[in-house]
Amino acid sequence: MLHANLSTRPFYNSRGVRVGLIAVAMIAAGLTVFNAVELWRLQSANRELGQTVNRNENEARDLRQKARTVQQSIDKSQLSLVDAAAREANELIDRRAFSWTELLNHFQATLPASVRIMSVQPQVDDQGRVLVAIRVLSRRQEDLDSFIEALEKSGAFSGVLTRSNSSVEDGALSSVLQAYYHVAPRAAITPPPASEPEKDTPGNRSSANVVAGGRP
């Protein structure tokens, strides 16, 4: 292969070099613009965020201070007294709202002919459920069972349980039942049925079922 250089300063493609330089210059200019814009944008964002943080910290401090002031203005012992009194008042109102009429209506609707109610005592358990103790006198165990079944079927009672059974003089069975009573809202109270002496109303039927007895 022939290698020859006929010039001491040979020519080269200077246009190509110029194009390259222009490209590098454009990259440099672009980078300069990018850096400038980014610096401006990031500094603004940083400043705004700093202001937001300061403003939020001040606001949080003020709010906490106000909350402390309000909390200090509350008399804790008085608060617990009011709380206990309010709970007591609500319990009394709940007891007052308990409808015996509604309860008796349920018994009338479910009581078989051979079972008689002697006494009824409701109480509220720890979970706020109404537990009713019912003393009944039934002719046979089957009659008592059918009463318990009718109570549960009515939907107003659940967890019906025979707490005690004892035989009485004429061979009848005296029992104490307990059941959870699902209290209807006060608005649902229905007044007792109107007096119709000769008709066999639930009231009459229930009356015939009542026998001598005392408090459970």
Add this chain to the structure above:
Amino acid sequence: MRALFAIGGDVPLARVLTEHRRVLAPLGALLAINIAVLVLLVLPLRASVQSGGARAEESSLAVAAARAELAEAGATRDGQARATKDLDRFYREVLPADVSAAQRLTQSKLSLLARSHDVVFLQSSTTPETLEDSSLERLVVNFSLSGDWEDVQKFIYAVETLPDFVVIDNLALSESGENNAPLSLTLAVSTYYRARSDGR
């Protein structure tokens, strides 16, 4: 760099750079400065903005928590004021003022109510009770009554719907063996009133 008008000849790069150093030097300096700015300023600033965003979010949460704390304290204070007012109204307007008023309510009023419903008043016994940890006292009255079942039912309904605060605690019904004999009703009722000594 390949030489023009030469066969197999190259132009040294040093010559090309030297011939364009007037342009290359400032361009190189500009590039170097930009890269330095990018590495030393822009990228750290970007990281700072990101952490600033996180701090701003945390501070917003702190504000929300402080606002909730204030709202809770305010609600406790307002709730106490409202409960105190409601209790005061309950004690003054709903419950009997004292033991005498309680006795008038449970004795006279209920006896009259029984009579108006054809229920015969037989006897009663009254027991005042103090309640533990309470500003209230309780008056318990046990009534012995007799009447027809329907009248008894109506009487119970009337007691329940009285505007006065009377609670039926317990009831017991009994019947003698004779036909058409009235029912005997034992009714335990309570009412409550504020104890005198309590300044609450």
